[in-house]
Amino acid sequence: MATIALANLHKRFGDFVAVRNTNLTVGAGRFVVLLGPSGCGKTTTLRMIAGLELPSAGRILIDGEDVTALRARERDIAFVFQMFALYPHMTVRDNIAFPLRNEHVPRHEIASRVGAAARMLRIEGILDRKTGGLSGGDRQRVALGRAIVRQPKAFLMDEPLGTLDADFRELMCLELRKLHNALAATTVYVTHDQSEAMAMADDIVVMNEGEVLQAASPHEIYHYPATVFVGNFIGSPPMNFLPVDGAVAAGQEQVLLHGAPVPVPRCGQAAGRVLLGIRPEHLALDERGPLRGRVVADEYLGSHQVLMIETALGMVRARVGKDAGLAAGAPVGLSLRRERALLYDQSSGRLLPGATQAGGGHG
Numbered sequence: 001m002a003t004i005a006l007a008n009l010h011k012r013f014g015d016f017v018a019v020r021n022t023n024l025t026v027g028a029g030r031f032v033v034l035l036g037p038s039g040c041g042k043t044t045t046l047r048m049i050a051g052l053e054l055p056s057a058g059r060i061l062i063d064g065e066d067v068t069a070l071r072a073r074e075r076d077i078a079f080v081f082q083m084f085a086l087y088p089h090m091t092v093r094d095n096i097a098f099p100l101r102n103e104h105v106p107r108h109e110i111a112s113r114v115g116a117a118a119r120m121l122r123i124e125g126i127l128d129r130k131t132g133g134l135s136g137g138d139r140q141r142v143a144l145g146r147a148i149v150r151q152p153k154a155f156l157m158d159e160p161l162g163t164l165d166a167d168f169r170e171l172m173c174l175e176l177r178k179l180h181n182a183l184a185a186t187t188v189y190v191t192h193d194q195s196e197a198m199a200m201a202d203d204i205v206v207m208n209e210g211e212v213l214q215a216a217s218p219h220e221i222y223h224y225p226a227t228v229f230v231g232n233f234i235g236s237p238p239m240n241f242l243p244v245d246g247a248v249a250a251g252q253e254q255v256l257l258h259g260a261p262v263p264v265p266r267c268g269q270a271a272g273r274v275l276l277g278i279r280p281e282h283l284a285l286d287e288r289g290p291l292r293g294r295v296v297a298d299e300y301l302g303s304h305q306v307l308m309i310e311t312a313l314g315m316v317r318a319r320v321g322k323d324a325g326l327a328a329g330a331p332v333g334l335s336l337r338r339e340r341a342l343l344y345d346q347s348s349g350r351l352l353p354g355a356t357q358a359g360g361g362h363g
């Protein structure tokens, strides 16, 4: 188990900044997921940790030791890619043993480590098969086996489930998490899929345009998104953001939405315009509610439905019971769960510090 620390890590490709002054600590034994849209710098960050890409500035520390200038093979870290290159003409056993043979590990030690990894991954029955004919899931298990036998200080995984179909991905997510619990090895995992991140991570690091916007537990990221971008990116459907009338003073307990008073948790002073953020499930149908609008579409999802409601403040999504019985065109009123309302500075997109916010900014 190792602690990985990134200190002011920065990466430029020519004039383009792919990773911007990143500070992040991955605690020993944690499963940390780098999450963000395509091109946000996840893979570049991972490749710098692995030693496959040199940072333009900043440092990488593993267990306190500065490894920034060390080559990949000197860092004792295993990397699992989406397209893991297995040797198709070799058996599963030989594929898994390959890195150990390279390091001249004694034969009995190789046999015992391969056996232990195969048991953990439940691939003992296919150890003597060639990898060429295996299913995607089995190939992924073999790739993981090859990483596990090295007993590295940490695992880095770049969209390792990317090629699998949706059902199988879900299963592999659970397996990966179980495997992590068994190995307790520090893992940094890259994905652009929020459900994968929510299902597996101890901590999620949300990135955009080379910057870390928030690093926190899935619960905190979901309930207290640090920025408007995070609130939009996490959650399906995303958080609603509604413009507040006028200025907001420190300690204020209500704001005006299109002239209607709405109670909110106390928060700090805002310098300029403010947005109120609220998740669709924290809106409730309420004839006397302060938000008024008209249903324009509904998405029936079996256990509940999501209504798209046109209001004077823009389109609002509300998650309501499956029996709400509202068709397109129906007028509705909505009330907001006070303790779930969050206020954001409109120009910076940042959450205003408030009494109920756990922790605070990271990264």
Ligand code: ATP
Residues within 6 Å of the ligand: 013, 016, 018, 036, 037, 038, 039, 040, 041, 042, 043, 044, 045, 192
């Ligand atoms: P994806 O999920 O699409 O892989 P990502 O978040 O992993 O996205 P990166 O692969 O880290 O993104 O790339 C970040 C940005 O840096 C992208 O705009 C990419 O085009 C650019 N980039 C990455 N590698 C290079 C390179 N070797 N030369 C020039 N630009 C690069």
